[in-house]
Amino acid sequence: MVEIPEGTALVDVAKLLGLKDVFMAEVNGATVELTYPLVENCEVRFLDFSHPLSQKAFWHTASHVMAQAVKRLFPSVKLGIGPAIENGFYYDFDYPEGFSPEDLERIEEEMKKIVEADYPIIREIKTKAEAREILKEEPYKLELLDEIPDENVSFYKQGEFVDLCAGPHLPSAGYVKHFKLLSVAGAYWRGDEKNPMLQRIYGTAFPTKEALEEYLTRIEEAKKRDHRRLGKELDLFSLHEEGPGFPFFHPKGMIILNELIDFWRKEHRKAGYKEIRTPLILSKELWERSGHWDHYKENMYFTKIDDKDYAVKPMNCPGAIIVFKEGIKSYRDLPLRLAELGIVHRHERSGVLHGLMRVRSFTQDDAHIFCTPDQIKSEIESIIKLADHFYKDIFGFDYSVVLSTKPEKAMGPEEIWEKATNALRDTLEELSIPYSIREGEGAFYGPKIDFLLKDCIGRTWQCGTIQLDFLIPEKFDVTYVGPDGERYRPVMLHRVIYGSLERFFGILIEHYAGAFPLWLAPVQVKILTIGEAHIPFAKKVFEILLQRNYRVELDDRSEKLGYKIRGAQLEKVPYMVIIGDKEVNEGRVSIRERKEGDIGSYTIEEFLKMLEERKNSFK
RNA sequence: GCCGGUGUAGCUCAACAGGUAGAGCGGUGGAAUCGUAAUCCACGGGUUGUCGGUUCGAGUCCGGCCACCGGCUCCA
Numbered sequence: 001m002v003e004i005p006e007g008t009a010l011v012d013v014a015k016l017l018g019l020k021d022v023f024m025a026e027v028n029g030a031t032v033e034l035t036y037p038l039v040e041n042c043e044v045r046f047l048d049f050s051h052p053l054s055q056k057a058f059w060h061t062a063s064h065v066m067a068q069a070v071k072r073l074f075p076s077v078k079l080g081i082g083p084a085i086e087n088g089f090y091y092d093f094d095y096p097e098g099f100s101p102e103d104l105e106r107i108e109e110e111m112k113k114i115v116e117a118d119y120p121i122i123r124e125i126k127t128k129a130e131a132r133e134i135l136k137e138e139p140y141k142l143e144l145l146d147e148i149p150d151e152n153v154s155f156y157k158q159g160e161f162v163d164l165c166a167g168p169h170l171p172s173a174g175y176v177k178h179f180k181l182l183s184v185a186g187a188y189w190r191g192d193e194k195n196p197m198l199q200r201i202y203g204t205a206f207p208t209k210e211a212l213e214e215y216l217t218r219i220e221e222a223k224k225r226d227h228r229r230l231g232k233e234l235d236l237f238s239l240h241e242e243g244p245g246f247p248f249f250h251p252k253g254m255i256i257l258n259e260l261i262d263f264w265r266k267e268h269r270k271a272g273y274k275e276i277r278t279p280l281i282l283s284k285e286l287w288e289r290s291g292h293w294d295h296y297k298e299n300m301y302f303t304k305i306d307d308k309d310y311a312v313k314p315m316n317c318p319g320a321i322i323v324f325k326e327g328i329k330s331y332r333d334l335p336l337r338l339a340e341l342g343i344v345h346r347h348e349r350s351g352v353l354h355g356l357m358r359v360r361s362f363t364q365d366d367a368h369i370f371c372t373p374d375q376i377k378s379e380i381e382s383i384i385k386l387a388d389h390f391y392k393d394i395f396g397f398d399y400s401v402v403l404s405t406k407p408e409k410a411m412g413p414e415e416i417w418e419k420a421t422n423a424l425r426d427t428l429e430e431l432s433i434p435y436s437i438r439e440g441e442g443a444f445y446g447p448k449i450d451f452l453l454k455d456c457i458g459r460t461w462q463c464g465t466i467q468l469d470f471l472i473p474e475k476f477d478v479t480y481v482g483p484d485g486e487r488y489r490p491v492m493l494h495r496v497i498y499g500s501l502e503r504f505f506g507i508l509i510e511h512y513a514g515a516f517p518l519w520l521a522p523v524q525v526k527i528l529t530i531g532e533a534h535i536p537f538a539k540k541v542f543e544i545l546l547q548r549n550y551r552v553e554l555d556d557r558s559e560k561l562g563y564k565i566r567g568a569q570l571e572k573v574p575y576m577v578i579i580g581d582k583e584v585n586e587g588r589v590s591i592r593e594r595k596e597g598d599i600g601s602y603t604i605e606e607f608l609k610m611l612e613e614r615k616n617s618f619k
Numbered sequence: 620g621c622c623g624g625u626g627u628a629g630c631u632c633a634a635c636a637g638g639u640a641g642a643g644c645g646g647u648g649g650a651a652u653c654g655u656a657a658u659c660c661a662c663g664g665g666u667u668g669u670c671g672g673u674u675c676g677a678g679u680c681c682g683g684c685c686a687c688c689g690g691c692u693c694c695a
Binding site: 090098099100101182183184185186187188191192193197198199200202228232233239240241244299344346348349350351352353354357358359362364441450461462463464465496498499500501502503504528530531532533558559560561562563564565566567568569570576578580581582590592597598 | 620621622623624630651652653654655656657658668685686687688689690691692693694695
């Protein structure tokens with residue numbers, strides 16, 4: 001209990017209490033800015049930078065400081081929006097000339113002056129009429145203003161700079177001492193490509209120099225585990241001008257892909273799936289019938305065979321339907337789970353390609369589950385469990401779940417969509433899985449549950465998805481015979497776990513920073529000899545490991561041990577076997593583990609056991 | 620597709636302000652036979668992304684195209 005005169009600004013209260021690292025506060029449970037005055041008998045909780053609200057206010061204020069600097073240097077710019085985002089902020093400016101990297105430096109210099117001046121940040125409430133007058137030179141702000149329902153709006157003012165803004169903010173510009181502008185990029189006004197393109201400047205800021213530097217080095221570290229860089233360094237795959245968006249997989253990359261596939265097949269067999277394979281190219285009529293022609297043709301590649309039109313498949317579903325329709329299916333056959341490692345091609349716009357994460361040709365670990373309506377929930381549940389087993393147990397990913405609803409260019413009636421969406425939502429609720437909703441992001445034939453994984457710099461990528469489809473079975477008149485001998489319409493679930501093997505591989509490279517667990521490592525064991533005399537024994541060990549089906553290499557070059565170790569270490573080989581006089585004499589092997597270093601000497605049997613256990617642990 | 624940036628040897632990067640490309644690593648050959656992250660010496664290797672323009676002369680300046688990078692839009 002502290003007694004402080006009523007009306008003292010919270011920022012001064014914090015000062016009196018000797019609190020630093022304070023940016024926002026909660027007064028009687030409600031979050032407020034530090035400029036708020038103390039009211040009678042209140043309970044105040046100050047929020048330090050670790051609190052998301054503090055960060056938000058901090059970065060938001062930083063964005064205003066930047067906007068002020070930009071306005072000073074480039075008076076002709078029109079302001080867009082300038083929010084706090086994850087790890088920083090941006091501000092959009094209409095400035096057709098575009099900002100150069102040198103401009104960013106100048107803007108940073110100007111920002112320093114603003115921070116130095118430590119302008120107090122003052123919140124002012126204006127009527128809409130007043131606001132319109134203030135913003136008469138800011139067309140984008142006026143557009144935003146028109147959409148605010150309230151009669152009064154808030155402005156934030158620092159020095160000569162005023163911005164329409166809901167806040168919250170820090171008490172003054174001087175808080176934002178340690179900042180860095182990171183990049184410029186084009187961004188459509190309100191995210192719509194029909195609108196003009198604005199110039200977006202990204203930046204970040206922290207309360208201390210150390211925190212800023214730590215963040216910047218973290219970005220640098222993350223870049224080192226970028227899958228494109230590691231893919232090249234570790235000789236896993238390559239990308240070429242000759243086929244933009246069509247990756248080439250090298251022998252070492254293929255080992256990993258094949259391990260992923262082997263594992264996938266085993267798990268799916270256990271989960272009651274049957275595997276099929278359908279053609280890459282199918283007639284155009286098929287795609288017209290499925291709805292892809294109407295809803296997806298911009299993404300498809302077409303070709304002609306003997307004057308007839310064909311399409312390269314962008315999805316595997318029509319193929320699976322054709323297989324299902326072979327012969328009459330009984331209710332006893334359901335749920336029928338047809339899995340397919342299907343290679344699909346999709347035309348992606350040139351600017352969106354991104355290593356293995358976003359390509360034009362990829363392998364989906366697809367499956368189409370044909371079931372009765374009352375089997376939907378249990379099927380979805382088992383897919384979710386299977387996905388969770390892959391992500392969490394095997395690879396150790398954190399992931400988030402999103403429910404995507406009916407898009408604008410959807411086919412089929414509203415009721416069907418509602419029914420399907422409810423089925424997905426109910427299952428998520430019943431399993432009490434936390435999820436968010438993305439309105440209008442569903443597939444054109446049905447709503448979906450998506451599983452999102454993060455790459456090394458925090459971008460999220462959709463991997464798994466479960467899509468509930470009442471429509472395509474209808475289009476193809478798919479039926480099964482019920483217990484009563486009548487024909488019924490099955491429901492179809494489209495689902496993937498890895499999503500795309502290419503993308504999943506990319507994410508795995510970053511997740512493991514290239515140091516793959518033993519079961520995936522392209523080279524699992526490398527045998528290093530010390531001198532020429534040790535080669536015969538090394539070859540024996542090599543042969544034993546090879547016979548046990550390990551991916552083993554022998555480095556018998558006449559190089560120093562340190563040199564060979566360094567090489568193997570850079571290749572991120574999980575185990576090195578070192579063979580010198582001691583090992584040859586004792587008939588044992590000395591083991592160096594990738595992370596642990598020298599772990600001592602073992603008999604070959606002991607080492608094999610160690611490998612076996614490690615392999616089976618997926619670690 | 621749009622905005623901005625980048626493109627020199629296999630990789631990482633040099634080449635002042637236009638004056639006909641250079642280093643380290645890797646590779647190859649040789650010497651050294653060595654105990655837990657780089658032994659030494661030698662040798663190869665580039666139509667400077669591509670097409671065109673300016674110029675006596677272009678890696679360097681200008682333009683078109685391609686690819687890549689960061690975003691936007693769009694999606695596994």
